[in-house]
Amino acid sequence: MMSVMKFFRLMVAPVTAVAFMLVAWQIAVMMSGVSAYLLPSPWAIAQTMWASSDRLIGGAIQTAMAATIGFVVASVIGILGGSMIAAIPFLRRSLYPLATILQMVPLVAVAPLLVIWLGFGLPTAIAAAAVVAVFPVLAATIDGQVSVDPGLRELFLLHGASGWTRWRKLDLPASIPAIVTGLRIAAGLAVIGAIVGEFVSGYGGNAPLGIVIMTAMREARTDLVFAAIALSAVVGFSLFGAVSCLGWFLVHRWHASSVNSLEQSK
Amino acid sequence: MIRDLPSLEFQSVSRIFSGGARALNDVSFSIPAGGLTAVIGPSGCGKTTLLRMAAGLDRATTGSVKFIGQDGNVHSRASENLSVCFQDARLLPWRNVTDNVALPLELAGVSRDERSARAKQVIEAAGLSSAQARLPAQLSGGMRMRVALARTLVTSPDVLLLDEPCSAVDEFTRIQLDEEIRRVWQVSGATTMLITHSVSEAVWLADQIVVMSMGSIHEIRKVALPRNARDRASSAFLLEVETVMRSLARAAGVLVA
Numbered sequence: 001m002m003s004v005m006k007f008f009r010l011m012v013a014p015v016t017a018v019a020f021m022l023v024a025w026q027i028a029v030m031m032s033g034v035s036a037y038l039l040p041s042p043w044a045i046a047q048t049m050w051a052s053s054d055r056l057i058g059g060a061i062q063t064a065m066a067a068t069i070g071f072v073v074a075s076v077i078g079i080l081g082g083s084m085i086a087a088i089p090f091l092r093r094s095l096y097p098l099a100t101i102l103q104m105v106p107l108v109a110v111a112p113l114l115v116i117w118l119g120f121g122l123p124t125a126i127a128a129a130a131v132v133a134v135f136p137v138l139a140a141t142i143d144g145q146v147s148v149d150p151g152l153r154e155l156f157l158l159h160g161a162s163g164w165t166r167w168r169k170l171d172l173p174a175s176i177p178a179i180v181t182g183l184r185i186a187a188g189l190a191v192i193g194a195i196v197g198e199f200v201s202g203y204g205g206n207a208p209l210g211i212v213i214m215t216a217m218r219e220a221r222t223d224l225v226f227a228a229i230a231l232s233a234v235v236g237f238s239l240f241g242a243v244s245c246l247g248w249f250l251v252h253r254w255h256a257s258s259v260n261s262l263e264q265s266k
Numbered sequence: 267m268i269r270d271l272p273s274l275e276f277q278s279v280s281r282i283f284s285g286g287a288r289a290l291n292d293v294s295f296s297i298p299a300g301g302l303t304a305v306i307g308p309s310g311c312g313k314t315t316l317l318r319m320a321a322g323l324d325r326a327t328t329g330s331v332k333f334i335g336q337d338g339n340v341h342s343r344a345s346e347n348l349s350v351c352f353q354d355a356r357l358l359p360w361r362n363v364t365d366n367v368a369l370p371l372e373l374a375g376v377s378r379d380e381r382s383a384r385a386k387q388v389i390e391a392a393g394l395s396s397a398q399a400r401l402p403a404q405l406s407g408g409m410r411m412r413v414a415l416a417r418t419l420v421t422s423p424d425v426l427l428l429d430e431p432c433s434a435v436d437e438f439t440r441i442q443l444d445e446e447i448r449r450v451w452q453v454s455g456a457t458t459m460l461i462t463h464s465v466s467e468a469v470w471l472a473d474q475i476v477v478m479s480m481g482s483i484h485e486i487r488k489v490a491l492p493r494n495a496r497d498r499a500s501s502a503f504l505l506e507v508e509t510v511m512r513s514l515a516r517a518a519g520v521l522v523a
């Protein structure tokens with residue numbers, strides 16, 4: 001396991017870079033006298049975050065919920081669908097190329113369609129998150145499962161394992177590293193999808209970050225726009241981090257990183 | 267259950283691959299029930315193809331591969347309790363030694379308690395007890411092969427098919443693994459086909475040696491040495507190795523006096 005020390009050492013450089021950037025930004029704003037409408041200073045944004053913390057945190061929770069539910073839906077559909085496509089030769093020939101092409105379609109553009117089908121509100125944000133997150137999972141699952149070691153497949157064949165048994169005990173575990181990679185990409189995309197969904201399906205009450213951003217924009221509150229963007233980044237990073245941790249937990253013992261473990265365990 | 271050890275019969279087996287490559291040409295020999303036959307021959311002469319047919323992983327283009335019971339009845343491949351050890355260990359990287367060894371039992375629907383008991387037994391016999399909780403990545407190449415051998419034993423097979431189980435290890439480990447194979451064969455009493463590149467391994471382990479060349483049988487030779495008198499350093503053993511060596515050299519088209 002990565003030690004705490006190593007983690008801190010890894011974090012020093014990026015944290016320094018961000019701190020340096022913020023300071024430079026602050027100085028640039030102060031020296032140039034650019035209007036706060038165009039570019040508020042980091043300090044002003046921080047103050048806004050503090051002042052509007054209730055609204056921002058409430059929004060972040062809403063957005064996190066839409067992104068997480070969308071991500072889970074996408075994961076289940078992507079893993080099950082990908083497994084089926086990988087397992088059934090006809091589906092593999094017909095749907096796999098289609099899935100690859102569909103991935104190129106800018107899926108956020110379908111958000112208005114989702115409003116037509118699902119109406120305004122949370123379901124549309126969830127669906128938008130799921131729609132953009134599903135393809136990386138699907139593609140990763142298919143790739144992982146078609147490239148399972150043929151020797152191991154033969155072993156299962158030899159022992160008369162059914163297709164279902166082979167999937168559970170071989171195809172799925174063998175493709176977990178690939179699936180985790182897909183899930184990590186999907187985690188980031190799900191937050192983007194959720195916010196785009198919120199943009200187009202604006203709903204009141206506990207406004208999610210997408211709505212906070214749109215409202216702040218109309219009210220010319222650039223500082224609040226920035227604050228909400230910062231929070232959506234936090235949401236995205238949290239989801240990504242959670243998925244990465246889960247992935248690490250599932251595969252660290254046997255995959256790639258464990259190649260050198262002979263020395264370590266002796 | 268009364269054990270009906272079968273003999274394994276290859277009858278005029280030919281195999282032509284879809285590209286037109288003729289891998290086997292009219293191969294006939296039989297491995298007596300409970301016997302150990304070694305198949306040797308130059309690379310690409312069709313040894314693995316033969317083994318895959320016996321395992322039911324490939325089909326003869328013409329001819330047949332049969333398991334024949336003591337009563338003379340032909341057994342179906344599906345009813346045969348058969349184990350294969352491939353050239354590579356083929357372990358599941360996410361399973362520890364015990365769970366890898368127990369896999370065939372698991373796929374056969376054996377209860378958890380029984381399979382862990384039986385896995386434990388073969389792991390102990392293979393001298394792997396101290397490594398039973400380790401993952402394949404934490405084992406040496408020779409240990410991985412021993413795990414694979416233990417896995418072939420865990421089902422108490424009647425037929426054992428071993429495809430160059432020692433080819434990936436050094437000479438020293440090979441001698442240890444040979445000892446292991448001998449033990450495995452003696453314990454299981456199985457009808458065994460052993461593919462190897464090593465003449466000395468074949469003479470050491472087999473009671474019959476099939477020398478192949480380019481898809482055909484060059485020579486079938488009984489090993490005259492009594493099993494308990496085999497000593498890798500004895501002159502009788504070395505003489506036998508030399509004789510088979512000559513046969514192999516002729517099979518490979520190398521002129522020998």
Ligand SMILES: Nc1ncnc2c1ncn2[C@@H]1O[C@H](COP(=O)(O)OP(=O)(O)OP(=O)(O)O)[C@@H](O)[C@H]1O
Binds near residue numbers: 283285309316
């Ligand atoms: N699936 C296949 N399609 C076409 N040709 C094949 C196939 N499998 C094997 N062959 C050919 O059949 C011949 C025999 O192959 P086989 O694997 O049985 O050799 P081998 O005696 O086991 O060799 P080695 O000692 O190197 O393992 C080779 O010439 C090989 O190229």
Ligand SMILES: [Mg+2]
Binds near residue numbers: 313314315429
């Ligand atoms: Mg071979």
